[in-house]
Amino acid sequence: MSPMRNRHLTALLFALLVNSTGAFAAGDYKPVTDARLKQAAQDDGWLMYRRDYTSSGFAPFDTINTGNVANLKTVWDYKTGFDMGHEAPPIVNGDYLFVTTPKNQLIAFQASTGKQLWKYEHDLSNTGLKTICCDVVNRGVALYGDKVYMATLDNRVVALDAKTGKVAWNEQLNAPDVGYAMTLAPLVVKGMVIVGVSGGEYGARGFVAALDAETGKQVWKRHTIPAPNEPGGDTWPEGAYKTGGGAAWLTGSYDADTDTLFWGVGNPGPWLATLRPGDNLYTDSVIAIEPKTGKIKWHYQYTPNDSWDYDGTNETVLTDIDYNGVKHKALVTASRNGWFYAIDRTDGKLIYAEKFAHATSVSGFKDGKPQTDPAMRPDVGKEVFTCPSFLGGKNWWPISVDPQTHMAYVPTLHTCMTMKGATVNYKAGLPFLGETFKVVADPDNKDTWGSVQAIDIDTGKQVWRHPSELPWNGGMLSTAGGLLFSGSADGYLYAFDAKTGKVLWKSPQMSSGVLGVPSTWKVDGKQYVAVYAGWGGGVPIWGGDMAKDPRVKNIPLGGHLYVFSL
Template sequence: MARAGWALALALFVGACGSSTDEVSGPATEGVTDALIANSPGEEWLTYGGGHMEQRFSPLDQITDGNIGELGLAWYSDIDTARGQEATPLVHDGILYVSTAWSMVKAYNAKTGEPVWAYDPEVPRETGARACCDAVNRGVALYGDKVFVATLDGRLVALDQKSGKVAWEKMTVPDQESYTITGAPRVANGLVLIGSGGAEYKARGYLAAYDWKTGKEVWRFHTVPGNPADGFENEAMEKAAETWGGKWWELGGGGTVWDSITYDPKTGLVYFGTGNAEPWNPAAHDRGEGDSLYTGSIVAVDAATGEYRWHFQETPEDRWDYDSNAQITVADIEIDGEIRHVVMHAPKNGFFYILDAETGKFLSGEAFAPMNWADGLDENGRPNILEAARYEKSDQPFIGMPGPIGAHSWQPMSYSPQTGLMYIPSNQVIQGFLAAKDWTPNKQGWQIGIDTAPVAMPADKAIRAQMAEQFSGSLLAWDPVKQEAAWAVPHKGPWNGGTLATAGNLVFQGDAAGMFKAYDAKTGSPLWSFAAQTGVIAAPMTYAIDGEQYVAVLVGWGGVWDLTAGVLADKSGPVKNISRLLVFKLGGDVKLPDPPALGENVLDPPAFTGTEEQVALGASNFARYCAMCHGDAAVGGANVPDLRYSGAIGSKDAIKSIVIDGALRHNGMISFSKVLKPADAEAIRQYLIKRANEDKALEAS
């Protein structure tokens, strides 16, 4: 999008902030309608979660636990972007629609795989520098005759379903410095819903609704209060302000709605999850020890007006990045002999919650994963936070479990009404939280108030092996009524794919090791597997055409774990990013080409000529500004350059041209001249040289 186009879109955004429900187009009457979504028999997959209730359960039963061994590849398509692939495809009227990294959209003949059209929003690659968690996109929405996609740089775009041509485009974010969008839009009775990310970058969270025909903003609900001097938008914001301290609004406050949005036609409500408070460390910038509402919460608003109805805060006093943005599932389940209409949620913090969907009342909750930040929930569902977890009160790190990627992150879970089980892609991860001393807000980059340099992974084989033992994952079958595990399938590492449950007594999931598998939904017994040749983090879906059932999954390793985890990112085994759409059916006999060899990079760094003072400064600045893309302790992932191998570290001038002058900004490596000086860039270079030499010696030992 041209710069002039951005300026116009931002001007339109400002003008739309006072929009109301007057003169909206109303629900669609043709194409993908609310009635079609509500009554779909299962042959089509019309919404991100397979339906408004986000259960990700399919009634299709041609593929079963009895014939799953006959499942084979029907067709595949290579994807032209090698970043993390997180989207769930949608299918309508014989066409499969899928978004990919960098917010691109592709349409295929769902039966044959023949491309129909492709759309590239041309997101500037510099945008990736303010995306905490890779240049990913989780999916599109279908409604009426349109396809909706939200772009990384903050636009909501409506495309014609048949041609892929742009019908309208709307800038939704307040600025081009703090906000990005990676989530999939949802549609509620003619309103397209979308939030944003950016809770580490001075963003103020919100959920906004747009007229599906025109793109006009209809309502916007903020999740955290703004500057009291400007007045509060509503009573909910006024009450929330009482739970904050200091000048929280100067850093936005966080609470971004970057993933979970669920529309419930039965109650007329939209439920959405909110992200972390900003900064993470409540002592930084004097955020205070209050609850910081409505961060770490499920919030319910009227779908038509955006008016507040209820909230339930899962993580008060959040200081661990325990977002509540994991998928929100609605179901009717029997509790104590009574059928209850409920919201079910398994957020990062490790507790599984059941709430009354109409009122938000806490019904039950239990830990579904190991944790050491709380020792349970009280009668109202509030966590009993352990004092040791309040790390800002100590000068020692708190080794917290779960870590910031959570016991369950964005990877979708699925619920089977047949088994009554929820299938959760669960993580077991730890993180060292150390409060930064004398912290001041950054002019650029993350605003979390945490010092990550002292807890970076050392160049020590024994310590690395010991640490790796603390990280794993599982496919967890959880009984929400009993609030206990029914069974679990262990994975070698965390960050595995989302799940799909079907009436064929099957659960499908891909994993970080590069396998796509099917399990018995009742017992967890493995039944089938396929080598996807790359890590799988997205969730599969299923559809049927001409009497044949298909299962589709987008594959391609990446996301925040690959970017930031350093040596631990390969816990499940080293994998390349080979981005593809894979589609299966019974009797499929298509073969993938042989994967390229992983290869073996050889560390050959220049000799270390710096000082220990330079290394200390370089380590601190690398952790603060570089590690979120280039990895913990400078160990890079699969999709962004590993700087230990870079030829640029051999030249002081080369590093300065990149870090200070922005020579590679069009590749996404922006200038850091706002916060770093040439001497700082040289210190980072010396740190990288030392790290490369350390790991070279480690490999030789």
């Protein structure tokens, strides 16, 4: 055999070997287009934080179903080496999987095998992390074109080549070390990477910003606390808007039919409401935004003049409902204040609100506006006992809405709190609260810190409930296989019958408790389900009596990604 022919044969054999071991050719990555994002609900991958623009957390896959879910096994796993909270879902395009860790590492894997393709480690060596609430977490990435995008703790958005991990651009949105940070997963809409900022506990003035996906150039920036000359500016005392909070620290939703972006806004600063009389727009609200310009179309405020850190950042799921025989294009959300809201997404009018947790501070509604109980308002020298605690009836971990059952699945906390006012002065980089507090057990749920519950979205009423002695801090994933997946604080991934709440499968115990958001995808017709174990976040830091409970206090730490399949 000639040397030349031998070299050709060797090259051919090498190429076959490379392909058989799962390596990728340059053409293996399918670009994520606007059309694919618009149709993400039907994609075999998991293209964005809550799967699709409606934030449904529902996948139309039934390969894994109620009849065979008991056969799920771990097919690959990965230890991150971090002992902080792990909150990101795996984001999947084809056979590429992207997942972030605490402190802004981004890792790409082959989705079907777990083969590591590349790792990006963001440089935080010159960044003070002491002003980041709560825990140095990250909630995932966005995909567009051939790039993957991550928001960072030092207020940057980084774009990387999805195939290689090479940095395409790295843009600073705000100076680090002044109480601002970004922990959310970006959302891409019409070629713009949209992010929001954290920092409401430090008097940061919240904002939502849009960057050009190709260049990183800022397209617009919308502050969530209006200046005096802007609509809503008169709901603040003079000068208070500059330190008014309103962090926009969770990923929004998008209605392509009306070209409207929906974004949740967090608590006002300082916490003590008597220091800032007025409704304090747009804190504790959902705002409807024109994506081209950042203009606010309308808002709905869940908790006016909030004095309990009830936020309004929780995800809004876009869904159609039939309430009392009238059909509505709605958005639904389980608010921190303990109420489950259905709001008309075309005009921001309240359709209904129903309690899903013990709620005393927000006592009812008048003309569609929440009413708060003056007796539940703390002040300097006045301590109150109120429910839920500032951790909320539900915190950031997302609900899922299943179009087959027409139910929302809500990870619920059962806590109350004592809270008392205190004097406070603003200083950049220091907590801006003006209140002391202690999380305690809910007297209506003495033996359960948490639960999973199903709510009929047409009525807001509970259908079933799975109680938990430990807090339930895992996100929700529902599928066309009739299943609901969610992870528990003691380290199990559960599969519930979505209709009844019956536990159909429980994984072997994982290495840590679950804060992570599960996702599911298909490669070559095979369905996978994955979730992060990695306890941390706000509960161990701020959880009061709940955090001191030995069952909670002794939850082991350590980030570990688990991928399951049949």
